[in-house]
Amino acid sequence: xxxxxxxxxxxxxxCKKECSALPTVPFFHQDSKDLIEEFKKSLLLMGGQILERxxxxxxxxxxxxxxxxxxxxxxxxxxxxxxxxxxxxVPNSLHDVDYGVLRASFGVAETGSICLSERDFLxxxxxxxxxxxxxxxxxxxxxxxxxxAYARSEWKQVHYAALHSGPSATADIEGVLIRGAQGVRxxxxxxxx
Amino acid sequence: MEVGLFIPCYMDALEPxxxxxxxxxxxxxxxxxxxxxxxxxxxxxxxxTGCHKEAADTERLFVKNFSKFDYIVMPSGSCTNQVxxxxxxxxxxxxxQHVRKNTYDLVEFLHDILKVEAFPWARFPHKVAxxxxxxxxxxxxxxxxxERREAFFSKPKSLLEKVSGIEFVELERPDECCGFGGxxxxxxxxxxxxxxxxxxxxxxxxxxEYIISADSSCLMHQKGCASRxxxxxxxxxxxxxxxxxxx
Amino acid sequence: xxxxQNEPQPxxxxxxxxxxxxxxxxxxxxxxxxxxxxxxxxxLWDLRKKRDAQMHxxxxxxxxxxxxxxxxxxxxxxxxxxxxxxxxxxxxxxxxVHWAQDAEESNQIINDILKQHQAKTLxxxxxxxxxxxxxxxxxEKSGVTVIETDLGERIQQLDxxxxxxxxxxxxxxxxxxxxxxxxxxxxxEQGNNDVHYLAETQRETTRPYILNADAGxxxxxxxxxxxxxxxxxxxxxxxxxxxxxxxxxxxxxxxEKIIPKMEHLAVFIRLLSRSALGSPITQxxxxxxxPRKGGEMHVVLVDNSRSTRLASEKFRAGLKCIRCGACxxxxxxxxxxxxxxxxxxxxxxxxxxxxxxxxxxKYRNLPFASSLNGSCTNVCPVKINLHEQIFAWRETLxxxxxxxxSKRILMTxxxxxxxxxxxxxxxxxxGDKVLSYLPHFIVYNQFNAWGRQRxxxxxxxxxxxxxxxxxxxxKGKGDE
Numbered sequence: 046x047x048x049x050x051x052x053x054x055x056x057x058x059x060c061k062k063e064c065s066a067l068p069t070v071p072f073f074h075q076d077s078k079d080l081i082e083e084f085k086k087s088l089l090l091m092g093g094q095i096l097e098r099x100x101x102x103x104x105x106x107x108x109x110x111x112x113x114x115x116x117x118x119x120x121x122x123x124x125x126x127x128x129x130x131x132x133x134x135v136p137n138s139l140h141d142v143d144y145g146v147l148r149a150s151f152g153v154a155e156t157g158s159i160c161l162s163e164r165d166f167l168x169x170x171x172x173x174x175x176x177x178x179x180x181x182x183x184x185x186x187x188x189x190x191x192x193x194a195y196a197r198s199e200w201k202q203v204h205y206a207a208l209h210s211g212p213s214a215t216a217d218i219e220g221v222l223i224r225g226a227q228g229v230r231x232x233x234x235x236x237x238x
Numbered sequence: 239m240e241v242g243l244f245i246p247c248y249m250d251a252l253e254p255x256x257x258x259x260x261x262x263x264x265x266x267x268x269x270x271x272x273x274x275x276x277x278x279x280x281x282x283x284x285x286x287t288g289c290h291k292e293a294a295d296t297e298r299l300f301v302k303n304f305s306k307f308d309y310i311v312m313p314s315g316s317c318t319n320q321v322x323x324x325x326x327x328x329x330x331x332x333x334x335q336h337v338r339k340n341t342y343d344l345v346e347f348l349h350d351i352l353k354v355e356a357f358p359w360a361r362f363p364h365k366v367a368x369x370x371x372x373x374x375x376x377x378x379x380x381x382x383x384x385e386r387r388e389a390f391f392s393k394p395k396s397l398l399e400k401v402s403g404i405e406f407v408e409l410e411r412p413d414e415c416c417g418f419g420g421x422x423x424x425x426x427x428x429x430x431x432x433x434x435x436x437x438x439x440x441x442x443x444x445x446x447e448y449i450i451s452a453d454s455s456c457l458m459h460q461k462g463c464a465s466r467x468x469x470x471x472x473x474x475x476x477x478x479x480x481x482x483x484x485x
Numbered sequence: 486x487x488x489x490q491n492e493p494q495p496x497x498x499x500x501x502x503x504x505x506x507x508x509x510x511x512x513x514x515x516x517x518x519x520x521x522x523x524x525x526x527x528x529l530w531d532l533r534k535k536r537d538a539q540m541h542x543x544x545x546x547x548x549x550x551x552x553x554x555x556x557x558x559x560x561x562x563x564x565x566x567x568x569x570x571x572x573x574x575x576x577x578x579x580x581x582v583h584w585a586q587d588a589e590e591s592n593q594i595i596n597d598i599l600k601q602h603q604a605k606t607l608x609x610x611x612x613x614x615x616x617x618x619x620x621x622x623x624x625e626k627s628g629v630t631v632i633e634t635d636l637g638e639r640i641q642q643l644d645x646x647x648x649x650x651x652x653x654x655x656x657x658x659x660x661x662x663x664x665x666x667x668x669x670x671x672x673x674e675q676g677n678n679d680v681h682y683l684a685e686t687q688r689e690t691t692r693p694y695i696l697n698a699d700a701g702x703x704x705x706x707x708x709x710x711x712x713x714x715x716x717x718x719x720x721x722x723x724x725x726x727x728x729x730x731x732x733x734x735x736x737x738x739x740x741e742k743i744i745p746k747m748e749h750l751a752v753f754i755r756l757l758s759r760s761a762l763g764s765p766i767t768q769x770x771x772x773x774x775x776p777r778k779g780g781e782m783h784v785v786l787v788d789n790s791r792s793t794r795l796a797s798e799k800f801r802a803g804l805k806c807i808r809c810g811a812c813x814x815x816x817x818x819x820x821x822x823x824x825x826x827x828x829x830x831x832x833x834x835x836x837x838x839x840x841x842x843x844x845x846x847k848y849r850n851l852p853f854a855s856s857l858n859g860s861c862t863n864v865c866p867v868k869i870n871l872h873e874q875i876f877a878w879r880e881t882l883x884x885x886x887x888x889x890x891s892k893r894i895l896m897t898x899x900x901x902x903x904x905x906x907x908x909x910x911x912x913x914x915x916g917d918k919v920l921s922y923l924p925h926f927i928v929y930n931q932f933n934a935w936g937r938q939r940x941x942x943x944x945x946x947x948x949x950x951x952x953x954x955x956x957x958x959x960k961g962k963g964d965e
Binding site: 251253261284287290293376387415419420422426432433434436459463466 | 509941
Binding site for chain 1: 765
């Protein structure tokens with residue numbers, strides 16, 4: 046017998062005869078929540094930043110940040126970077142990128158999270174190897190909480206996705222908070238359609 | 239209403255004044271109290287060490303002593319928890335079940351059964367911090383617990399609030415274990431003592447003059463630590479305050 | 486430098502093969518390192534306070550705990566079905582699913598996968614299961630270079646020490662302790678114990694390994710049967726780096742980590758980091774449903790005695806654990822003993838109930854490293870009855886003759902004494918006079934365990950018993 050069958054058999058022998066029911070999970074929605082304000086508040090708590098829209102050019106502050114840095118890589122049409130990226134790009138070649146720019150699938154007000162999937166990344170390491178990340182998020186795509194988030198259809202369509210809630214962080218040494226432990230040092234979000 | 243009084247073994251030998259305060263308080267409240275003479279212990283040292291078989295005869299003796307009473311009352315949340323939740327080493331006869339169901343700690347008995355409204359004879363013009371024995375808190379639910387999202391309540395506090403002059407102060411870690419833990423206090427002496435010392439420091443920082451608890455066992459441990467550390471704090475059982483002994 | 490930074494780091498339990506671990510001996514050494522112990526206590530208590538603050542922000546907190554508990558109960562009752570569903574869906578997504586009965590088989594499978602790919606370097610994110618299986622040691626024996634990418638875990642790897650906590654592995658170390666490790670192993674600047682510098686040193690020295698690794702490994706916080714996905718929670722993003730940079734991603738995960746559907750995932754994600762660190766969510770909550778284009782993904786499902794535990798009415802609830810560490814943070818004994826004092830992969834309350842299941846003899850002292858205060862049960866996000874199981878383990882150990890001789894002798898004699906009122910009375914008092922020693926367990930301890938750091942209570946003039954006899958029965962009659 047294979048290990049698979051041995052394990053499954055043993056489990057079946059160990060299980061109780063009477064089985065418990067699976068509960069239904071409510072959505073726990075709270076009325077009258079300003080989702081955009083809630084999202085911003087939560088994101089700041091997680092160490093993320095909100096980029097304001099410029100008066101003449103909504104992307105003014107994004108462009109300013111990119112102008113200050115050497116290597117930039119954008120996968121959104123609104124912003125031009127200086128490092129090309131396509132689906133064939135080797136993952137570790139993004140190691141020297143200063144700024145990555147992409148668009149999130151959706152956001153979560155409860156936790157200030159954004160959902161980035163393989164479709165948003167093009168190359169998954171774009172979310173982790175650059176020093177900094179700038180993410181565009183359509184404010185209409187902000188859901189109230191994690192129950193809404195995991196009810197979305199993306200999870201059944203992609204092979205990889207992640208909720209990013211602020212930048213990489215650690216407090217492993219004496220509880221001192223460090224941004225940019227292994228992944229990006231900062232995460233800035235521009236709310237724009 | 240016939241009430242049987244159980245005095246925990248350590249209280250009998252080391253703090254008889256708490257037993258006396260409990261008896262007198264109940265009598266003051268017109269309760270017909272009897273102290274069965276053949277009582278010893280609730281069996282907790284054995285049960286908490288995993289020795290349930292060794293606790294069986296002690297449990298049996300307890301039931302024999304107390305099954306004839308309507309209520310069994312004891313000035314200890316911890317011993318009450320033992321009787322109510324852990325008397326499993328013996329057959330669960332009607333008598334055993336009667337005893338388990340009708341055993342109350344003094345605080346519960348005053349608060350839930352007698353519903354005492356006033357202690358006009360008692361006065362206690364001191365700053366007081368309440369210490370909750372863990373079995374009384376999380377086993378008997380003497381009070382709301384800091385780990386849970388639940389509305390505040392405290393049976394000991396609502397009784398003590400009826401004593402004139404009393405003032406409450408809060409600890410930084412209000413329901414952290416003090417490290418007594420029964421046999422834990424001697425089997426795991428180093429950790430137990432450290433927990434006791436930390437508890438005493440928290441109490442000292444709170445500005446309390448008195449630490450009041452429904453369990454003398456924790457207090458005996460804390461008092462022992464405070465005294466060795468040279469910290470000037472007073473410890474008293476809630477029965478002594480409610481009976482006006484220290485007024 | 487402060488006392489804290491001058492004090493040498495206390496080390497963990499002295500583990501000698503299968504001999505019973507002396508947790509207390511190591512705990513006493515940890516307490517003796519006063520500054521370390523104080524820092525440890527404060528850091529973990531701080532996490533507990535942050536957890537409480539998060540709890541108060543969520544009106545449905547207790548309902549979420551109940552849901553989490555019910556989902557886990559249900560899943561354990563149908564574990565085989567859900568594992569098969571996971572396997573079916575994951576396989577359809579292009580994932581290779583493997584099954585391992587125990588640690589050895591799991592290590593072998595992983596070794597084989599690496600060999601097939603001629604993989605010589607492996608970057609991995611934190612996984613308690615891999616600690617449980619001693620995977621790193623096993624791979625290193627086969628010549629694979631294994632690099633932990635979580636900062637805390639990396640510190641512990643470089644110091645050749647086990648993680649002391651499931652979420653914050655180096656919580657027992659000061660910045661100076663870390664600095665010393667990094668000077669020795671990463672050529673860090675001597676004497677520079679700035680935390681930012683240390684974290685940056687780790688980042689810069691680990692990054693080349695991540696970029697050039699042949700394979701990446703992650704654990705799994707959850708397996709979702711419905712979608713065949715593995716969910717991993719980290720704060721550093723190191724799981725995503727480990728999985729997404731090399732061409733090969735291996736997941737090692739315990740069979741009990743499975744949940745039925747995506748809607749259930751929400752419940753656990755809402756509870757996990759709030760319980761663990763008091764943050765609303767981990768910085769990264771990553772979802773691996775299949776290999777990326779051109780990559781390969783393997784999931785190794787490991788039993789390692791879980792199916793045996795499942796049959797135990799008393800101890801099966803331990804399988805609900807989501808490894809948040811909240812029970813450790815709140816445990817007054819853990820905060821004063823340090824996680825390494827337990828000499829076991831799992832420390833603190835959850836370790837007390839899991840470890841003896843692996844080896845009752847070796848871990849027979851652990852269930853006694855608790856005051857049975859019950860705080861752990863209250864913070865547990867999946868409502869494991871931790872303190873009741875600790876209590877139950879003591880009985881099981883006594884039944885299995887795994888109680889220390891001194892405990893056994895003492896309890897047998899106490900049991901006899903308390904069952905015989907006359908003998909008991911004689912032991913406590915002679916006539917009116919209370920004997921000058923204490924009546925029960927305290928006096929039986931030859932080391933005077935009570936009196937070492939505590940003053941003894943003053944012996945009163947008479948017991949309650951004789952007072953009652955005098956004043957209520959017959960004045961002067963005394964005892965019968």
